[in-house]
Amino acid sequence: MAPVLEVSGLSTVFHTRGGTVRAVQDMSFSVEPGELLAVVGESGCGKTMMALSLMRLIPSPPGKIVAGSVRVAGTDLLTLDEAAMRKARGSEIAMIFQEPMTALNPLLTVGRQISEMVALHENVSGKAARERAVEMLHHVRIPEPRRRAGEYPHQMSGGMRQRAMIAMALACKPKVLIADEPTTALDVTIQAQVLDLIDDLRQEMGTAVVLITHDLGVVAEVADRMIVMYAGRKVEEGGIGDLFADPKHPYLRGLLASVPRIGQPKRLQEIAGTVPPLSNLPPGCAFAPRCPSAIDTCRDTMPGLEPKRPNHLAACWVS
């Protein structure tokens, strides 16, 4: 199938007092309709900035997308003017955020907020938009959708609000949905429900999903493929099975070793050190200072992404 989202060479920088921060560097990937791509990496590695770059919601200034293209169904979003981009947000590419508690306006009913979204993108009557809101709430498995549509956000639980957010994001059937840590703020049982919901909906509606998370457990559960980000760059990419069974980049190996496992009561393996500041990256591999198997080449020269086996890329000199 032809990919619906194609990102190539995307680079975003922030000009700050402390120098130029390279938040996203040379990011390329593609997602097919109905596919779920996970983007993982630790805090501060540029995941959220990458997501906001796709939506062109980078705060500017100080941020700026300096290179690359983001093609949704063939149209490069980065070349659109502001009005066309506004139109694309929501109908072509939509996003849900980390914090369901604050992502809804407390003074408007949930139904109103969803129907606003519909009315914004489709030429429908107010009544039809409200009907669609109820239908979407039903779609995201909210019981009694008609009553719930008339309720305010504070009357709903966190999981319910995140569902309402998903309903809003999907109300105009976008081709691509970006979910930025959609389950981080929820408790575990609700996390599973929300993930199942996203998983079901992408299959029902054929939406391509980019799921940003730092939770490898989440990834293993729902994703088809995975990208590992480190210090603003993609360091590994491949199918879930390959990556979990045989990680090629030492960073992913470290991440997997640091996941607690039931039945293995030993001390968790941590990755020594911290992410280098994005404004002052080493000349070679950004992971080299923390890497247990780094050699001299790693410190001097940046490794390129190479296929380590079919459909499995990694940027590492050693493996």
Next chain:
Amino acid sequence: MSELIYLARRYPLGVAGGLILVVFVFVAIFANAIAPLDPLTTNPKASLAPPGNTYLLGADMMGRDVLSRLIHGARISLAVALGATLIGSGLGALLGLASGYVGGWFDLVVQRLAEIMQSLPLLVMALVITASLGPSLTNTIIAIAIPLIPNVARVIRANVLSLRELNYVEAARAIGMRNSRIALLHVMPNTLAPLIVLATAQLGSTILTEASLSFLGLGVPEPYPSWGRMLSESAAEYMRSAPWLVIFPGVAISLVVFGANLFGDALRDYLDPRMGD
């Protein structure tokens, strides 16, 4: 009806405040029918008459009935207080919203202008404006409303600055909503709470500013009564010898301000859906 009973139970103070305001507005509208005497007729024999049978709340130096003057004065004082507060707060809120939401050079210019206006005392500003427009009811309202604008604009701007960073504003952007709509639909309603508190607090100061203007001969022209002038004219001279000239206008002003504050507080809570159920 049941809605009214519910409100009275939930916001007893607010309903009381609202009733006070309603009574005063009623008095102002039907002043001609309610006032026992003509507020402008003088009577040398009754000069400074204490409260009694003919003059229920006493008479002033020229022998005019204080009660009738209060009743007629309600028209002017309420018109000035409500008019100036609504105009001043409304324009101030819009300006603050635009300034905070648009930001950049527009914000810079608006805020510097507001600071220039704030560096002059309210009364001096109002004086300059009425002096150039000439004394009349409308001009008094305008003169009192304009100096309110920068205060309101600054408070609302500060509020907008924090609101526009909220997730639902970003979420609205992420679904492709245009900025003007985000500002009016998502940001503006969330500034209502501070706006209502600010506006009710200003209601009292507008009545007093009108009093000062009238005292200086730049407010609503003589001989039409306004509470503020009744108070300010007699405060210095008759405080000891004829206290009813000071007490009753003072009570009227205090009651309106009190009622407006109670009503405003309850209105703020009532408009917030989180305070419901």
